[in-house]
Amino acid sequence: MSWRKTILPRLSLLVLLFLLIWVGSRLLLKHALIHSIQSMTGAKVDIDTLDFSLGSGKIFLYQVEMANPRDPMSNLLQAKAASIQLNPQRLLHREFVVEEATLSQIQFGTPRTESGRLIVESVRQHPEPSYLVDVLHQRFNNAPQSWIADASKRLPKLIDDELQSSMIAQEIRRKWSTYFQQLRDEAKRIQSAVRESEVSSSEMTNNPLRDIEKYQRFLNEIVELRQDIEIARSQLHSLKTQFEIDQQTLAQAKIRDQEIIAARFIDEPLFDHDQITELLLTDQTTERIQELLSWIRWFRETLPNPESDFLPIRGRGHDVQFRHHPNIVFHKLKLSGQGRLASTNFDFYGEAYDVSTNPKRYGRPARIQLRGNAETEIVLDAILDRRGIEPIDQFHIRIPGLGIDECEIGDPEHLRVTVAPSRLTVIMDLKLTGNQLTGQVSFNQHDLALTIDQLDEIVGGIETRDAINQQLDQLKEILVEVELNGDLDRPTMRFQSDLGQLFAQSLNDSLQKIAQQRIERQTERLNQLVAEEMSYLNREFSVNVNEILAMLNTEVPIIGQLEGQIPKELELWPKIR
Amino acid sequence: MNLEPGWLTRRFRFSAGERHSNGRLALGCAIGMAIGLVPKDSLIVPVLIVLLFCSMADLWCGLASSILFTGIGYLLDGLTQKLGALVLTSEKLESAWVYLYELPLLPWTRFNNTAVMGNLILACLLCYPVYRFSALFFNAYGPYFHRAITKSFIYRWLISRETTSTVEGVQ
Numbered sequence: 001m002s003w004r005k006t007i008l009p010r011l012s013l014l015v016l017l018f019l020l021i022w023v024g025s026r027l028l029l030k031h032a033l034i035h036s037i038q039s040m041t042g043a044k045v046d047i048d049t050l051d052f053s054l055g056s057g058k059i060f061l062y063q064v065e066m067a068n069p070r071d072p073m074s075n076l077l078q079a080k081a082a083s084i085q086l087n088p089q090r091l092l093h094r095e096f097v098v099e100e101a102t103l104s105q106i107q108f109g110t111p112r113t114e115s116g117r118l119i120v121e122s123v124r125q126h127p128e129p130s131y132l133v134d135v136l137h138q139r140f141n142n143a144p145q146s147w148i149a150d151a152s153k154r155l156p157k158l159i160d161d162e163l164q165s166s167m168i169a170q171e172i173r174r175k176w177s178t179y180f181q182q183l184r185d186e187a188k189r190i191q192s193a194v195r196e197s198e199v200s201s202s203e204m205t206n207n208p209l210r211d212i213e214k215y216q217r218f219l220n221e222i223v224e225l226r227q228d229i230e231i232a233r234s235q236l237h238s239l240k241t242q243f244e245i246d247q248q249t250l251a252q253a254k255i256r257d258q259e260i261i262a263a264r265f266i267d268e269p270l271f272d273h274d275q276i277t278e279l280l281l282t283d284q285t286t287e288r289i290q291e292l293l294s295w296i297r298w299f300r301e302t303l304p305n306p307e308s309d310f311l312p313i314r315g316r317g318h319d320v321q322f323r324h325h326p327n328i329v330f331h332k333l334k335l336s337g338q339g340r341l342a343s344t345n346f347d348f349y350g351e352a353y354d355v356s357t358n359p360k361r362y363g364r365p366a367r368i369q370l371r372g373n374a375e376t377e378i379v380l381d382a383i384l385d386r387r388g389i390e391p392i393d394q395f396h397i398r399i400p401g402l403g404i405d406e407c408e409i410g411d412p413e414h415l416r417v418t419v420a421p422s423r424l425t426v427i428m429d430l431k432l433t434g435n436q437l438t439g440q441v442s443f444n445q446h447d448l449a450l451t452i453d454q455l456d457e458i459v460g461g462i463e464t465r466d467a468i469n470q471q472l473d474q475l476k477e478i479l480v481e482v483e484l485n486g487d488l489d490r491p492t493m494r495f496q497s498d499l500g501q502l503f504a505q506s507l508n509d510s511l512q513k514i515a516q517q518r519i520e521r522q523t524e525r526l527n528q529l530v531a532e533e534m535s536y537l538n539r540e541f542s543v544n545v546n547e548i549l550a551m552l553n554t555e556v557p558i559i560g561q562l563e564g565q566i567p568k569e570l571e572l573w574p575k576i577r
Numbered sequence: 578m579n580l581e582p583g584w585l586t587r588r589f590r591f592s593a594g595e596r597h598s599n600g601r602l603a604l605g606c607a608i609g610m611a612i613g614l615v616p617k618d619s620l621i622v623p624v625l626i627v628l629l630f631c632s633m634a635d636l637w638c639g640l641a642s643s644i645l646f647t648g649i650g651y652l653l654d655g656l657t658q659k660l661g662a663l664v665l666t667s668e669k670l671e672s673a674w675v676y677l678y679e680l681p682l683l684p685w686t687r688f689n690n691t692a693v694m695g696n697l698i699l700a701c702l703l704c705y706p707v708y709r710f711s712a713l714f715f716n717a718y719g720p721y722f723h724r725a726i727t728k729s730f731i732y733r734w735l736i737s738r739e740t741t742s743t744v745e746g747v748q
């Protein structure tokens with residue numbers, strides 16, 4: 001067997017095989033890379049073109065698509081071009097350590113024409129997404145619509161029936177009316193008795209001896225009538241003292257009423273600035289917080305979870321790990337592309353550090369620094385720590401000078417405020433441990449103009465509105481500090497703002513002024529009421545006393561005349577008899 | 578005019594009478610068996626292919642053997658994976674595996690995979706028996722195969738085409 005006949009053809013065949021491999025290396029590497037990434041991530045990968053430089057260890061990819069393992073009809077990400085600088089030393093150890101990679105023109109969530117589901121099954125089934133509710137629940141201290149209405153109840157308000165003066169005046173009036181009626185009846189009785197006595201006297205003869213009994217009775221009647229008149233007169237005269245006592249009672253009641261009215265003046269503020277803040281800013285702030293949290297949710301959902309998403313494909317056998325290094329590590333990943341969020345397209349660029357398919361093995365959290373350019377520049381700095389049992393994510397988002405259209409805040413019926421177009425700066429610091437949320441968000445709305453359009457009449461209406469509007473003219477920015485807690489799907493928030501303080505101060509001033517005015521009006525009304533009652537009682541007293549006295553006085557001369565009709569010798573009647 | 582068959586047809590010829598030819602056929606079967614058993618995403622496979630080409634082994638036997646043992650390998654997966662797992666998880670060998678895994682290129686062999694390790698061990702164990710059995714087999718049944726092949730329609734067709742091309746080349 002000679003070399004020419006045996007070894008040479010085989011070596012030639014081998015060289016030919018290597019040449020074929022070299023020529024088809026791009027295709028082979030492309031398929032090997034796709035297969036490797038798919039094996040390690042469990043997500044379908046498409047690469048249109050691949051080029052590489054063996055000397056520098058660089059790989060260039062064009063039109064890269066990675067399917068979303070949770071949604072096969074959409075891409076997790078799509079990049080128009082990518083360059084990967086691999087560490088050749090680590091590559092010899094079957095480790096894809098990317099020193100620097102650039103993904104340009106990235107798009108997230110783009111639809112796929114064909115399903116991205118891999119035919120082969122992953123080692124484990126994907127867990128069901130835990131996100132169920134996207135409603136933000138808030139906790140108000142009070143219902144905002146109710147406490148403006150409550151203010152009316154807290155304002156000092158007395159009706160006449162509640163005044164003691166009024167009740168005592170009515171009582172005195174009733175008492176004196178009854179009393180005068182009795183005296184008037186007595187006077188009338190005396191009058192009628194006098195009329196009867198006149199009739200009796202006319203019927204009597206001039207001779208007392210013949211009608212001695214009648215004369216005797218007539219005489220007694222006259223004496224009784226005179227006594228009655230005297231009694232009535234004395235009673236009327238004594239009424240003056242009683243009337244003065246009643247007047248004093250009424251005056252004392254007035255003093256007590258004045259004290260009650262003064263006691264109802266509430267010196268403490270009726271409106272709490274926190275409540276006003278909630279009334280004015282709850283809806284707006286809630287909406288903004290919901291949007292920001294929807295960003296966070298979208299960001300978390302878009303980012304693959306190494307634990308659940310990057311599952312190796314089930315192949316022959318199982319790999320026994322002898323080294324605690326992840327299969328793929330990106331030391332530095334430059335990103336740029338387009339995104340769409342809240343119906344807004346935006347360009348973004350930035351860098352990600354220490355991204356790996358197995359952060360637990362890698363031992364470092366991933367850091368992402370992104371800058372987005374939409375209407376304004378959005379800054380996102382995130383630390384995504386997936387090393388522990390629960391993912392710990394920290395987000396710092398800064399959005400300066402976001403344009404805000406004209407809007408209305410507050411309650412349409414009680415307190416409606418128009419906010420002119422302004423700029424909004426948002427700074428958010430958020431920490432998520434698992435789904436547990438803690439953090440602060442500040443909304444600084446500047447270059448703004450506020451105008452109250454509607455203010456409830458209860459708290460002063462137009463007068464108060466104009467007063468507050470004057471103060472609002474000087475207000476050029478609102479700072480709202482929000483504290484977030486709870487679950488990402490059911491967050492709770494507490495916020496405070498200086499805007500509520502301004503409104504509450506003005507409303508309380510206004511309300512106190514209204515309360516003072518009401519007290520003055522009620523005191524005035526009380527004084528008027530008592531004065532009227534006094535005047536009435538005086539008038540009634542005088543009229544009635546005079547009337548009754550007049551009635552009695554007119555009878556005195558008649559009685560005198562009747563007395564004159566009785567014979568002088570009357571004293572002698574018993575002797576005659 | 579040379580009417581001897583060309584190199585392609587010579588690949589089909591089982592030279593039963595020549596001892597060293599039977600050895601080449603048997604070596605092809607042995608290496609092909611290893612190629613067939615070991616999972617193809619291991620660096621061991623291209624190394625074995627290079628070995629097949631560089632050795633005096635018969636390529637067609639290697640190809641046929643690798644195809645046959647690929648199927649057998651899948652059938653024996655349960656057994657080989659257990660064997661691989663047993664070896665890879667052995668505490669005594671752990672430090673050796675860790676050392677080997679830290680060496681360059683060796684991780685590409687995927688020896689840390691239970692299927693690769695199991696099949697590699699099986700291939701090593703079967704290498705000599707397969708070689709010996711194949712050699713005996715070709716010694717015993719080589720002539721029958723030779724006659725059967727030379728009488729086959731395919732062989733005659735190939736011979737006729739090669740002879741024609743050789744004659745045309747001479748003319």
